[in-house]
Amino acid sequence: MLITILWYIDFLFFFAFTLWICYVALFAFASRIRRKIIFPDSDTSLRFAILFPAYKEDNVIRESVTRFKAQNYPADKLEIVVISDAMEDRTNDQLRAMGISLIHPDEGLRSKAAALTAAMSRLDTQLFDVVVVMDADNIVFPDFLSKLNNAFASGAKAIQTHRTAKNNTTATAILDGVSEEINNSIFRLGHARLGLPAALIGSGMAFDFNWFKQRIAAIKSMGEDKFLEYFLLLDRINTIYLEDVVILDEKIQYSDDFSKQRRRWIASQIDIFCLAIKQTRHALVSGNWALIDKIFQWSMPPRIIMLGIIPLFLLISFFVVDISSLKWFFLITLYMMSLALAIPKKMYTKQLFLAIFTLPRIFLAMVSSIIHFRSGRSTFIHTKHGTAPSKED
Incomplete structure (x- = not known):
């Protein structure tokens, strides 16, 4: 038996x-499979809102926005918005001096979705075409926005860029970086090669402004990227993966932090x-x-x-x-x-x-x-x- x-x-x-x-x-x-989607250069410069949710990110946020400001893109066609939560006054003053727009979310439930909702509620729909969601530690290259612009000008409604590790100082960081590249290959590039939407990853994401403003307000979960994926699929919007648009992301360095981060991921999944x-x-x-x-x-x-x-x-x-x-x-x-x-x-x-x-x-x-x-x-x-x-x- x-x-x-x-x-x-x-x-x-x-x-x-x-x-x-x-x-x-x-x-x-x-x-x-060797096949790339190439979007033609566009004569139109769309208007971008760049959102940086930042909770106690004083150590990294200044470098991230400084690098973003170095875009080969018309300065009057983008606005960088830092959603400053529990950051020092000195950091906020330095960001203002750099010409960065600051938004302070209402006190209450702390989550990335709540921070993004607070920002979107205060941005004028008439002023923007595309919203880009970043993490406070993300680093981009000067052609980041121009490549996104070409894709959206060609009809894209949702894009995931190629997020990759910027640090490999510990064994945990190395494995976390490798894990992300495995996900890039299987759930983004592999899916795109077979004509399916790419998976979102939490940052380096870009969306049609009006669509995002409507959908993010309905998300109360800590796993906002998965719920955004769900809404995109319900609305039959194809998420495009831009393999050549690289964004650097700091990886988890120690196993204790790894456990805490994955706890949120598992709950949201x-x-x-x-x-x-x-x-x-x-x-x-x-x-x-x-x-x-x-x-x-x-x-x-x-x-x-x-x-x-x-x-x-x-x-x-x-x-x-x-x-x-x-x-x-x-x-x-x-x-x-x-x-x-x-x-x-x-x-x-x-x-x-x-x-x-x-x-x-x-x-x-x-x-x-x-x-x-x-x-x-x-x-x-x-x-x-x-x-x-x-x-x-």
């Missing part, structure tokens, strides 16, 4: 993991999956295959959890009669090959090889995030910058 129960458990898990891994493999291979799955029937009937794809994507457990669980089933299968270990071996092999394919060649370094040995610690941090994910729904989790190293790093 026990063997029969174990066999059914093994079969159910293997079936689910096979679907998820085949999904990852499909888009990892698709990301290698669970919430959006529970909301989106209710649309499954309507999406099938109406042929909204992009939403079906996203619902399946949101059903997947975190990658590091899959990397820990599959070897565990492989190990257990060695000791249980009538359960084949060979199928788990092939599955973990396919998964590792798919992830390896999704990692850019330039990231295969000695530092990455050494960082791989810290994966068990990251796995435990992720398990902690899953256990405590409920706090990610109500607690605003601030990512620290330039914190002192701990013993583990």
Whole structure:
């Protein structure tokens, strides 16, 4: 009887993991298709609102806005807005002296969505065509806006740029940067190559101003990017991925901060999956295959959890009669090959090889995030910058 129960458990898990891994493999291979979307240079200069939500970001915000001001784009066609929350008066004064518009959100629930809603409620719809959402630590290059302008002038309504790591000082930062590039390959580039919308990532995002103003006001969750994706799919708006438009983003440096950040991500993924799955029937009937794809994507457990669980089933299968270990071996092999394919060649370094040995610690941090994910729904989790190293790093 026990063997029969174990066999059914093994079969159910293997079936689910096979679907998820085949999904990852499909888009990892698709990301290698050589095809780029090229938008022609536009004679029109659209009006951009650049939003920097900044909660206690005194250490990084000045550099970020300074770099953004160096755009090869008409200065009268853009406005940089910093949503200053709990920052020092000195920082705010310096930003004003730089010509930056400051908005102070109302006290209450602290979240990125709340900060963005506060900013949009105070910006005049008649003055802007496009809104760009940044993080306070993001660094862009001088052609950032001109490339976005070409895409929006050609009819784009939503864009995700190529966010990549700007720091690799610790093993956790290296792995976080690699994880982001895997996501870029599978959920953005691979999807775009097969004609599906790219996934949003939280910053380096740009939207039609009127659409964003309407939709952001309805988002109360900490995971605003996933809810924006959901609304884009409901409205059948294709999110374009601009692979060549690079934005630098500071990665998590220590596993404690990693656990806190992922706690919010997991909570938002669970919430959006529970909301989106209710649309499954309507999406099938109406042929909204992009939403079906996203619902399946949101059903997947975190990658590091899959990397820990599959070897565990492989190990257990060695000791249980009538359960084949060979199928788990092939599955973990396919998964590792798919992830390896999704990692850019330039990231295969000695530092990455050494960082791989810290994966068990990251796995435990992720398990902690899953256990405590409920706090990610109500607690605003601030990512620290330039914190002192701990013993583990």
